[in-house]
Amino acid sequence: IAGITQAPTSQILAAGRRMTLRCTQDMRHNAMYWYRQDLGLGLRLIHYSNTAGTTGKGEVPDGYSVSRANTDDFPLTLASAVPSQTSVYFCASSDKRYGYTFGSGTRLTVV
Amino acid sequence: ILNVEQSPQSLHVQEGDSTNFTCSFPSSNFYALHWYRWETAKSPEALFVMTLNGDEKKKGRISATLNTKEGYSYLYIKGSQPEDSATYLCARDSGAGSYQLTFGKGTKLSVIP
Numbered sequence: 001i002a003g004i005t006q007a008p009t010s011q012i013l014a015a016g017r018r019m020t021l022r023c024t025q026d027m028r029h030n031a032m033y034w035y036r037q038d039l040g041l042g043l044r045l046i047h048y049s050n051t052a053g054t055t056g057k058g059e060v061p062d063g064y065s066v067s068r069a070n071t072d073d074f075p076l077t078l079a080s081a082v083p084s085q086t087s088v089y090f091c092a093s094s095d096k097r098y099g100y101t102f103g104s105g106t107r108l109t110v111v
Numbered sequence: 112i113l114n115v116e117q118s119p120q121s122l123h124v125q126e127g128d129s130t131n132f133t134c135s136f137p138s139s140n141f142y143a144l145h146w147y148r149w150e151t152a153k154s155p156e157a158l159f160v161m162t163l164n165g166d167e168k169k170k171g172r173i174s175a176t177l178n179t180k181e182g183y184s185y186l187y188i189k190g191s192q193p194e195d196s197a198t199y200l201c202a203r204d205s206g207a208g209s210y211q212l213t214f215g216k217g218t219k220l221s222v223i224p
Contacts, residue, residue, distance in 0.1 A: 033211070042216035043155075043200070058211070090154060096204075099145050099157030100212065 003027065006091050006103035013081050013110050021076040021106050023091030029101070031094040032074040033058075034066060036087040037105075043090065049074055081110045115203050117215035124191050125223050131187045132218040134201030138182035142206030146175050146186055149198040149217065158186075158199075191222045 007022045025032065034046040035058075045058030049068040063085060065077045074093075078085055091103040116135045124130045136144065143162045147155040159168040164179040172189045188195055198219045202212035 035214075040216070043214040045211060045213075048211055096143075097160065099147070099160045100155070101157070102154035104154050 003101055004091055004093055004103035006089075006106050008106060009104070010107040011109070013078075013108060015082055015110055016080050019078045019081055019108070021078075021089055021091075021108070023074045023076070023103060024072050025074075025091075025093045025101070026072065027093060027095070027101065028071060029093035029095055030071070031096075032068065033092045033094070033100070034064070034074070034076045035090045035092065036060065037090060038087050046076065046089075081108075083110045086110045115201060115213050115215040117199075117201055117218050119218060120216070121219040121221070123221045123223055126191060126193060128191050129187065129189045130191055130220065131185050132199065132220075134184045134186070134215055136182050136184075136201070136203040136213075136215075138179060140205045141179050141182075141203065143204040144177055144179075144184050145202040145204065145212060146184070147200040147202065149200055151197070155200060186218075188220070191220075193222045193224050196220055196222045 004025045013019050030051045033048045035043040037043050044060050046064050047066040049055045052068050052071045055066050086109050089106045092100040094100050118133050145160050146158040148158050149155040159175045161177040166177040168175050174187045177184045198217040200217045202214040204212050
């Protein structure tokens with residue numbers, strides 16, 4: 001692993017199903033984030049974690065939950081997916097001096 | 112300005128031309144301004160993190176300036192090349208201890224060979 005790994009790369013999900021997007025980093029960054037990217041809206045923050053054991057809500061948290069049991073992992077869960085959650089999801093981690101490092105994204109389609 | 116705004120939304124330039132675009136942001140509660148380069152089908156990559164008024168950073172043909180008092184930053188590309196084609200994002204860090212960034216919607220640059 002080098003940097004941030006997201007899985008899956010893409011997924012088609014039936015509405016109402018539960019889904020967890022995985023994110024793992026190997027840089028020992030304290031802060032991690034989940035963003036969604038939608039056409040015309042740019043990157044919007046869903047949830048963040050400043051350090052292991054803590055999480056916080058971003059701009060668009062409804063319908064999503066996160067956990068941060070350790071420094072490396074920051075999974076994002078959709079408890080009951082809806083079509084409006086169709087998006088590209090990016091996980092990122094932060095070293096404040098050098099900016100964010102982003103994962104390669106998960107393209108999620110809810111049908 | 113309440114949000115991070117970028118202009119223009121998109122532009123096309125000829126190979127070899129120099130270009131620049133603007134990021135405007137709230138000047139209050141400012142900690143840092145980030146620039147990212149985002150190529151199609153890839154993930155954003157950090158270009159610069161700037162914190163001080165008057166900061167100027169350079170990486171190859173790309174440079175950026177920062178004015179925290181009036182709330183703007185410019186990104187310059189000298190002698191554009193086709194490989195510079197990408198969306199350039201700026202983001203404001205208000206500090207507040209949370210490391211959170213507020214992103215602009217980006218400027219999409221297309222360099223025509």
